[in-house]
Amino acid sequence: MVEERKDADRDLIGAWTKRCYFAGRAVMDSVLRPYDLGSVQWYVLYQLTTVGPTMQRDLARLLTIERATMTGIVATLVRKGLVEQEPDRIDQRQKLLRITATGAKLWGELPDLSFIRSAAFDGIDDADIAAALRVLQTATERLEKLLQKGTAS
C-alpha cells in the first residue's frame, strides 16, 4: 500500500504544480491590479529598471516565452506609455526596450512583492525545497526534450 501511495504521488504532482503556479500568480495579480499591471508586465519593468535597456528578443529568452507572446506584452506597455521601443541602430530587426519616465515613476510606487515568496516558502525544510527543485528541473528538462522530438518529426 506504500507502493500505491507512491503511484498516487506521481498522479498528484502535476495537478499541484499547476495549482501552485496559479495561486502564486493570483496573489501577484491581486497586488498589481490597483496599478493596472499584469505579472509579466511587472517582470519586464523589473528587468528594465534593475538591469537597464534590453533587446526584446533577449527578454523573451529570459522569460522563456515566444517572440509572439512578447510582442503583445510590449505592445501593452508601450500603449500605457511605460516602455519605449526603438529599433537598434546596427541591427534594424531588433528592438531595444527602455523604461520611460512614466514607467520609472510607476515603478517607484509599486509595493515590494518579496512577501509572496516568503509567505509561500518560509519555514519549509531546506532539504524538501532542494528536493522539490530537483524534481521540477528534471521533469521540465525531460518534457522539453520530449516536445522537441515530437515537433521535429
Added chain:
Amino acid sequence: MVEERKDADRDLIGAWTKRCYFAGRAVMDSVLRPYDLGSVQWYVLYQLTTVGPTMQRDLARLLTIERATMTGIVATLVRKGLVEQEPDRIDQRQKLLRITATGAKLWGELPDLSFIRSAAFDGIDDADIAAALRVLQTATERLEKLLQKGTAS
C-alpha cells in the same frame, strides 16, 4: 555559502514551477493538436466518459477553475458537437453535461496520455517526489489563504 544556495533555491522554485507546468501542457497540447483538442477539453471528455454525466458547476470545482472559464470551454465542446448541455429538471439553473456519440467516438480514437507522466517522473527518487508534493501543497495552501485575506479586505 550553503545558506546562499538555500536562498537561491527559494528564488528559483517559483520559476521552475511555472516552467514545469507549461512544459507538461505543451506536450499534452502537441499530442492533442491533430484531434483539435486542448488539454482542459481533454479532461472534460475524460470525466464525462469515465464517470458519466456531470453538473457543470461540479466540473468547475473538480478542475478548480472559475465558472466563467468553464462556460467558455463547454461552449467550445458544444460547438464541436462533442458534449451536450442540458438544464437539470429539478434545479433549472444547473446544466448537466453529457458526452455525445461524436464525442465518444473521438474519445475512442485518442492516444493514451499516461506516457507523459512516465516521461516526466519515472525513475525519480520516491522520497524526492513526496517532498516535492509536500512543498507544492504547503505553498499552494498558504498562497490561497493569503489571497482570500487580500480579497476580503
Added chain:
DNA sequence: CCAATCTTGCTAGCTACCTAGCAAATATGT
C-alpha cells in the same frame, strides 16, 4: 556579389485563465 538561409518582430487566430457584473432560479428568514 548575389542567392539562399537565418533571425526578428509582426499579425491572425487559438486555448485557458481571471474579475466584474447581470439575470434567472432557488433557498432562507421572518
Added chain:
DNA sequence: ACATATTTGCTAGGTAGCTAGCAAGATTGG
C-alpha cells in the same frame, strides 16, 4: 407569503501563453 440571500451560468473585457506564416533585415556560401 414575500423580501432577501445565494447559487448558477452568462457576457464583456483583460492577461498570458501558443502556432503558423509573413516581411524585412542580416548573414553566409559559392
